[in-house]
Amino acid sequence: MAALDADTLRKALVDDGPYAALDVVATTGSTNADLMADPDAQDRTVLIAEEQTEGRGRRSREWVSPPESGLYLSVLLRPTVPAAKLGALSLVAGVALVRTARHVGLMASLKWPNDLLAGASMAKCAGILAEVTGDAVVVGIGVNVGRLPREVPAGAGGLPATSFHEEGANVDRAEVALALLRSFAEVERSWRGAGGDLATSGLLAEYRANCATLGQRVRVELPGDEARQGLAVEVDAEGRLVVDVDGTARAISAGDVVHLRALA
Numbered sequence: 154m155a156a157l158d159a160d161t162l163r164k165a166l167v168d169d170g171p172y173a174a175l176d177v178v179a180t181t182g183s184t185n186a187d188l189m190a191d192p193d194a195q196d197r198t199v200l201i202a203e204e205q206t207e208g209r210g211r212r213s214r215e216w217v218s219p220p221e222s223g224l225y226l227s228v229l230l231r232p233t234v235p236a237a238k239l240g241a242l243s244l245v246a247g248v249a250l251v252r253t254a255r256h257v258g259l260m261a262s263l264k265w266p267n268d269l270l271a272g273a274s275m276a277k278c279a280g281i282l283a284e285v286t287g288d289a290v291v292v293g294i295g296v297n298v299g300r301l302p303r304e305v306p307a308g309a310g311g312l313p314a315t316s317f318h319e320e321g322a323n324v325d326r327a328e329v330a331l332a333l334l335r336s337f338a339e340v341e342r343s344w345r346g347a348g349g350d351l352a353t354s355g356l357l358a359e360y361r362a363n364c365a366t367l368g369q370r371v372r373v374e375l376p377g378d379e380a381r382q383g384l385a386v387e388v389d390a391e392g393r394l395v396v397d398v399d400g401t402a403r404a405i406s407a408g409d410v411v412h413l414r415a416l417a
């Protein structure tokens with residue numbers, strides 16, 4: 154796959170677009186770590202890496218990030234919304250991922266909180282890691298675009314991995330980067346304009362409509378080895394998953410979800 158051209162991306166997304174700055178680096182540890190360590194980064198700064206040597210995923214997992222097959226990018230934002238609302242940004246980014254997968258012609262949905270399932274296999278094609286530092290939040294997104302490298306491990310709960318290419322979408326990473334960053338800028342603007350409120354931004358409705366977890370029997374693996382099993386009934390206005398556990402509604406803000414039907 155061709156290397157990403159920083160000038161072309163900058164022209165479309167910075168000079169004529171919504172971002173303040175954009176850089177493409179050949180290799181780095183983690184684009185999230187780099188932006189988090191940059192106190193001078195402006196609101197709406199994008200960093201893309203061709204390769205990451207210490208790509209990180211949710212709950213301290215590794216995000217395998219070899220050159221050529223994937224898109225690895227982070228966006229630093231300094232939104233003036235209440236700190237408690239920042240967690241919802243990863244769901245907002247999930248909506249942008251669904252729009253991007255559809256843009257390249259794939260069926261797509263989200264496994265709560267923010268795994269993109271795409272194509273006929275509905276396996277995991279992309280993930281999101283949002284991290285907060287001071288008044289900034291860094292939203293990192295990894296997308297499997299090309300041929301899947303052999304060493305990609307299954308995700309949480311044994312969720313298999315796939316890629317846009319494996320699902321039949323032969324797009325290059327530049328097209329995916331443009332579509333994703335444009336979609337993300339749109340949804341982030343709506344979310345910020347609504348003061349970080351998912352419901353009034355309209356994004357909660359779009360998230361719910363695209364959430365494959367709702368209506369499923371699930372096991373939620375909570376931080377600290379606890380687990381809950383029940384029926385996923387709602388994503389609430391804070392972005393939490395509401396699970397009916399033996400008739401009691403439990404709102405879960407963080408955890409790994411296993412769709413039990415998918416295991417059957």
Ligand SMILES: O=C(O)CCCC[C@@H]1SC[C@@H]2NC(=O)N[C@@H]21
Nearest residue numbers: 183208209210211280281293295
């Ligand atoms: O599904 C997950 O666990 C989240 C994966 C997030 C990976 C991206 S790749 C770009 C950015 N830099 C990182 O180190 N991680 C995120």
